[in-house]
Amino acid sequence: MSDPESTHFGYQKVAKDDKQNRVKAVFDSVAGRYDVMNDLMSLGIHRLWKRTAIEMSGVRKGHQVLDLAAGTGDLSSRFSTLVGDDGFVLMSDINAAMLQQGRERMLDEGHSGNIAYAQINAEQLPFAENSFDCISIGFGLRNVTDKQCALNAMFAALRPGGRALILEFSKPAPGPFKTLYDTWSFQVLPRLGKLVASDSDSYQYLAESIRMHPDQETLKGMMQEAGFERCDFRNLSNGIVAIHRGFKI
């Protein structure tokens, strides 16, 4: 990016302030049907990706967990089970509509007592240093305007020994499969979006934002830049998705 005042909104370049508003509009418009669309978009496989992320989180009874960009709370819900009565999960999202959906779902599932909700921008974490054992961001980092800034903030808020977990679309290995995947996300998804959520622009944005997201090695480098150590990543489904992990030593 040559112009410091502009950033990517999907493939369109937009002014930085504008991106946040546009991202908000996207999620406002999909909040109600978000879970259905998730299943459609990933053919249901996102549940398995999230499960693997949880297994890599190292979260256990008594831990303090911050879930950023939590959306409707697929990760938060599982964390809430793992940390037990003496642990704590802070479920957060920049978008109040998504957070509200998530909150209702948590109450439905009986999660209470060890979970709280907060409207938080991942770039500006309002926490003291060394506050959490694990900070996760699932399919959220690509929506964040200044990703490096978010990674730095995550590093600061983690306790020594804690880890960050980033579940995000990534760069699939080249081959026929990649072509298929491209067709799926650019041709099919926006139409599905239109059909189900009567909103093809939002899903066009999602597909584009996935392509603009840093690839596996780049993201790993950005984590190291933020101060994380022992960084690694694991590709899932041929690299469509990757889970990055880094520790604060």
Add this chain to the structure above:
Amino acid sequence: MSAMLSASVEAVLNRLLSLDPISLQRLQAYHGKRIELDFKGTGMRLFLVPGSDGIAVYQQLEEAADCTLSATPLVFARMGMGAEASDQLFSGQLEIRGDTALGHSFGRLLAGLHIDWEEQLAAISGDLIAHNIASGVRSGLQWLSDTHQRLDKDLKEYLQEEVQAMPSDYELQEWLQAVDTLRDDVERLQARVERLQARRSAQ
């Protein structure tokens, strides 16, 4: 795919728990504990973590479990089918390591669920496709087949071969077959135990 297995077991357990509010309630006492099931002779293990809405099941967790129940798959299957059998099984065939009090009470809770494996497996195999995994897949694929014949086929192949997220018909049949065999074995075993018991009480 391993995540598929834990997802299936999780679906079965939680379906049963949702029909059994008392067990679900009792489970709350173990919120966040890790109970490991070690399936002897198979190298397979599952981690169960009780929570407010049921039990989460994972294939691997980094930290050690609070307790480990170790037995052959048949013994576990048997245990899930009824509390009466559990006492016999607890003596000898089921090994408990770590927090043994937790292991015992959790084992009893599992036994109390009276799992009908055949029904459950039939339900998830149908359900996983129809509901859990594919609430959207079907309509998605249907829609695709109208417009993108070729893509439809590729996607199905991709799902089955690459991701193995959906069992093929053949695999499903194999699986149900194996379950049938297991059930017959168990029934024979049960009949034998009953005969022995009858003989014993006749003495």
